Amino acid sequence: MPQLxxxxxxxxxxxIATERAKRPSSFTRAAPxxxxxxxxxxxxxxxxxxxxxxxxxYRPNGSASNTTGWEVRVVPNLYPAFGPAHGEVQVEPDGPYxxxxxxxxxxxxxxxxxxxxxxxxxxxxxxxxxVQAWIDRMRVHQDNPTLRYLLLINNHGKEAGASPEHxxxxxxxxxxxxxxxxxxxxxxxxxxxxxxxxxxxDIVAEETSARARVIFENERFxxxxxxxxxxxFEAQILPKWHSSRFESLTSAERGAFAEALQAxxxxxxxxxxxxxxxxxxxxxxxxxxxxxxxxxxxxxLPKLAIAAGFELGSGVMINVxxxxxxxxxxxxxxxxSVNRSELAPAIH
Amino acid sequence: MPQLxxxxxxxxxxxIATERAKRPSSFTRAAPxxxxxxxxxxxxxxxxxxxxxxxxxYRPNGSASNTTGWEVRVVPNLYPAFGPAHGEVQVEPDGPYxxxxxxxxxxxxxxxxxxxxxxxxxxxxxxxxxVQAWIDRMRVHQDNPTLRYLLLINNHGKEAGASPEHxxxxxxxxxxxxxxxxxxxxxxxxxxxxxxxxxxxDIVAEETSARARVIFENERFxxxxxxxxxxxFEAQILPKWHSSRFESLTSAERGAFAEALQAxxxxxxxxxxxxxxxxxxxxxxxxxxxxxxxxxxxxxLPKLAIAAGFELGSGVMINVxxxxxxxxxxxxxxxxSVNRSELAPAIH
Numbered sequence: 001m002p003q004l005x006x007x008x009x010x011x012x013x014x015x016i017a018t019e020r021a022k023r024p025s026s027f028t029r030a031a032p033x034x035x036x037x038x039x040x041x042x043x044x045x046x047x048x049x050x051x052x053x054x055x056x057x058y059r060p061n062g063s064a065s066n067t068t069g070w071e072v073r074v075v076p077n078l079y080p081a082f083g084p085a086h087g088e089v090q091v092e093p094d095g096p097y098x099x100x101x102x103x104x105x106x107x108x109x110x111x112x113x114x115x116x117x118x119x120x121x122x123x124x125x126x127x128x129x130x131v132q133a134w135i136d137r138m139r140v141h142q143d144n145p146t147l148r149y150l151l152l153i154n155n156h157g158k159e160a161g162a163s164p165e166h167x168x169x170x171x172x173x174x175x176x177x178x179x180x181x182x183x184x185x186x187x188x189x190x191x192x193x194x195x196x197x198x199x200x201x202d203i204v205a206e207e208t209s210a211r212a213r214v215i216f217e218n219e220r221f222x223x224x225x226x227x228x229x230x231x232x233f234e235a236q237i238l239p240k241w242h243s244s245r246f247e248s249l250t251s252a253e254r255g256a257f258a259e260a261l262q263a264x265x266x267x268x269x270x271x272x273x274x275x276x277x278x279x280x281x282x283x284x285x286x287x288x289x290x291x292x293x294x295x296x297x298x299x300x301l302p303k304l305a306i307a308a309g310f311e312l313g314s315g316v317m318i319n320v321x322x323x324x325x326x327x328x329x330x331x332x333x334x335x336x337s338v339n340r341s342e343l344a345p346a347i348h
Numbered sequence: 349m350p351q352l353x354x355x356x357x358x359x360x361x362x363x364i365a366t367e368r369a370k371r372p373s374s375f376t377r378a379a380p381x382x383x384x385x386x387x388x389x390x391x392x393x394x395x396x397x398x399x400x401x402x403x404x405x406y407r408p409n410g411s412a413s414n415t416t417g418w419e420v421r422v423v424p425n426l427y428p429a430f431g432p433a434h435g436e437v438q439v440e441p442d443g444p445y446x447x448x449x450x451x452x453x454x455x456x457x458x459x460x461x462x463x464x465x466x467x468x469x470x471x472x473x474x475x476x477x478x479v480q481a482w483i484d485r486m487r488v489h490q491d492n493p494t495l496r497y498l499l500l501i502n503n504h505g506k507e508a509g510a511s512p513e514h515x516x517x518x519x520x521x522x523x524x525x526x527x528x529x530x531x532x533x534x535x536x537x538x539x540x541x542x543x544x545x546x547x548x549x550d551i552v553a554e555e556t557s558a559r560a561r562v563i564f565e566n567e568r569f570x571x572x573x574x575x576x577x578x579x580x581f582e583a584q585i586l587p588k589w590h591s592s593r594f595e596s597l598t599s600a601e602r603g604a605f606a607e608a609l610q611a612x613x614x615x616x617x618x619x620x621x622x623x624x625x626x627x628x629x630x631x632x633x634x635x636x637x638x639x640x641x642x643x644x645x646x647x648x649l650p651k652l653a654i655a656a657g658f659e660l661g662s663g664v665m666i667n668v669x670x671x672x673x674x675x676x677x678x679x680x681x682x683x684x685s686v687n688r689s690e691l692a693p694a695i696h
Contacts, residue, residue: 002450102350161656308509309501
């Protein structure tokens, strides 16, 4: 008999279809995807003129803007989905409908000069710099009254929408509250009204005690497969202490968060031979800095299943892998760097 | 400047990213996908023993069950995501979480004996029989108190989750109200509270008057590209009169609905060379037969874009094609039957 499980935050039900069950290893990609030559990659060092001028870069040796020598480099997206963000945004009628200018920001954060090295393959110090860059850019935009939400995302692999392939994250600032965040925030409020506790803090307590869905943990962070996982190998990283804002991480916390993210993505990339995935960070909106009820976190969704008519039409996801078996599989993986460049050496 | 548009029913915003705009014809598939040989197809005539025993079939010449001679044939799904549906369903605690048995029904409706002919390629009479079969099966299950919702879906093409490839629809009966339906029903109530009118009736009035997003219409039905289309070539078919339940269609209405569905999918398949797509029908839940506020409809979503980190993390879709240009493109298409079997003759 298939099983339905309810997400404790959103109240949404997920179908764990054990009748259609697949073993975790059946999702392993036959071979890692070779990278293409980097000669024309706009994100590689030496090609800085191929992007819009940088808005930030970490240059430990003080090299000039838009030249080589950077560790992390941030540029505006050449084809922005939102932007620019200036002045008042007007909601206007269009027949019976409403529209507004798609004001906002859309930045690309190039996470390493190395064309074939994603966050999992960086040193922990380098990965912490990436986290630092995410936070620095969010802080730059946090006082812009046009922006109702700042969303940091990372697409990994072509099937997950990563184009170009040189590893990079993206920061979006948008003029509306995103419904996915709103649904979570409503769940947080409902749970607190009913039980006087934070739902995410309760999840941390349950998962660190039950162990079956834990993938990795250190003193400060827990990486686990959610009870009502929507897709095979869905994962979250939660801070173990209550904190509403990702941007408030201290230096030591940033290092621990980077370690958890590297452990999670490294196990996934090693265990399943570099599958496509997306991750994003849900944090409190900048204009709600006084709202300390929310609990920020990272969500990671591998692209290993097709959302077809049933999922699109109902919003109920069918997951053919239990989170317990996914977590057990990932716990047993010894992460090694998936060196994509060995397959097709990048030419610089 | 990109544009944000709000869905009049759900209130969700969609980003129409004109900076990234693609011309409609750029979504055309290079060549139609050839079908594989049908020798082993469990849905082809002569292979009736390869499926679970049929629960319904239209047999105009009165042939025996589970033999050839059928026009539409309905069988339980061999790998059901839900089921069976019997007795009481218990919600049980699992630590701090909730779970229940995935009771329900999951049926496959084989829409034609022809391996390579989807609904667009049927005669209008044959297509009307398909609609009749959907309704007949929904009526069979409407009084089952275990089922909170009946969802009819159709996946077309491998990338849209259609496996096996022989054209078929699927009927799901599930023990929870789907959140996508609930969000629409809440929008219908909110609009009616505010304006004392049906939001979908207002959309029919606007679109038939404005014309820019109309794809096809007949006396009873309107096929159009929604104002806040989430993906390129998203389409809806709305009855032009107020009706909460798909299952209440009369014979003449079924023929007109089948015609609109054939016109829509035929134009899509011809214009874009057989792209993958999903469609589903949103109707009032069986236990809410007294609720006449809802307005049933069909939604069709082509699989022409990847929902990546931004869309998954925000719930805000980025659409690179305006619904006006998509509708204009489809209006100009003369549908012809995409004969997949010419490419790789089916062997029986």
